[in-house]
Amino acid sequence: DQQVKQNSPSLSVQEGRISILNCDYTNSMFDYFLWYKKYPAEGPTFLISISSIKDKNEDGRFTVFLNKSAKHLSLHIVPSQPGDSAVYFCAASARFNKFYFGSGTKLNVKP
Amino acid sequence: GAVVSQHPSRVICKSGTSVKIECRSLDFQATTMFWYRQFPKKSLMLMATSNEGSKATYEQGVEKDKFLINHASLTLSTLTVTSAHPEDSSFYICSARPAGGPTQYFGPGTRLTVL
Numbered sequence: 001d002q003q004v005k006q007n008s009p010s011l012s013v014q015e016g017r018i019s020i021l022n023c024d025y026t027n028s029m030f031d032y033f034l035w036y037k038k039y040p041a042e043g044p045t046f047l048i049s050i051s052s053i054k055d056k057n058e059d060g061r062f063t064v065f066l067n068k069s070a071k072h073l074s075l076h077i078v079p080s081q082p083g084d085s086a087v088y089f090c091a092a093s094a095r096f097n098k099f100y101f102g103s104g105t106k107l108n109v110k111p
Numbered sequence: 112g113a114v115v116s117q118h119p120s121r122v123i124c125k126s127g128t129s130v131k132i133e134c135r136s137l138d139f140q141a142t143t144m145f146w147y148r149q150f151p152k153k154s155l156m157l158m159a160t161s162n163e164g165s166k167a168t169y170e171q172g173v174e175k176d177k178f179l180i181n182h183a184s185l186t187l188s189t190l191t192v193t194s195a196h197p198e199d200s201s202f203y204i205c206s207a208r209p210a211g212g213p214t215q216y217f218g219p220g221t222r223l224t225v226l
Contacts (some may be wrong), residue, residue, distance in 0.1 A: 032213050043117070043204050043217035044155070089154065096213045098145070103154040 003027045006102035007022070013109050019077040021105050023090035026071065026098050030092040034099065035064060035075045038087045047088075080109045114138055115207050117218035124195055125226055132190045132221045134205030140185035141207035146158070146217060149202045161188050194224040 005024045013019045021035075031052040036044035050064045050073070057064050058111040063076045077084055085105045092097040114137040124130050134144055142163050147155040159175075161167040161182035169175045177199075179191040188207075192199055202222055206215035 034214065036217070041202070041220065043115070043206075043219040046113075046214060046216060049214055062182065093213060098157055098160060099215065101154045 029094040144188040
């Protein structure tokens with residue numbers, strides 16, 4: 001039973017355009033969400049987080065949006081750069097307990 | 112800040128031997144550390160949660176006698192794969208969570224290959 005889903009396994013975007021990565025969850029108790037970026041054969045790198053008391057959090061080129069009623073969050077990268085090409089995982093937890101990870105979306109930013 | 116290291120980065124061993132993987136938080140104290148396993152083209156699967164000074168909590172389906180976890184200090188946790196078999200070959204990743212915060216910081220991972 002996958003509680004966090006990333007339904008798009010891959011996404012291709014032109015350099016300079018916006019990348020939008022989506023994540024859906026089923027557990028209404030989730031109150032903290034993270035996005036990680038992962039290169040092959042490396043551990044995930046923390047990107048940005050959001051708690052359920054907010055609906056938006058911004059950090060430089062990265063913005064995470066949370067829609068609690070739809071149980072949906074998204075990561076926007078603007079402008080996209082070739083170095084952003086990686087696999088992006090979303091993760092969710094309830095009350096600081098263990099995180100549940102999505103299956104990842106592979107982003108390819110074309111020069 | 113928030114750097115987590117893992118050692119070794121790669122290990123190849125013979126079937127039946129044991130392998131120890133270390134996870135260290137370099138610039139913070141981690142009251143809780145996590146061990147994950149990643150299968151090809153799959154998400155991270157949590158194996159166990161370890162709290163400093165207490166026994167690890169294993170996820171359902173993870174053999175605690177096979178995957179021994181020790182969290183002896185606030186900066187070090189070890190995962191020992193005992194009597195390794197080829198099906199244990201995988202990418203093992205640890206993460207560490209500082210006290211008082213929810214965010215986990217990941218190590219670079221260890222590629223285990225069992226021949």
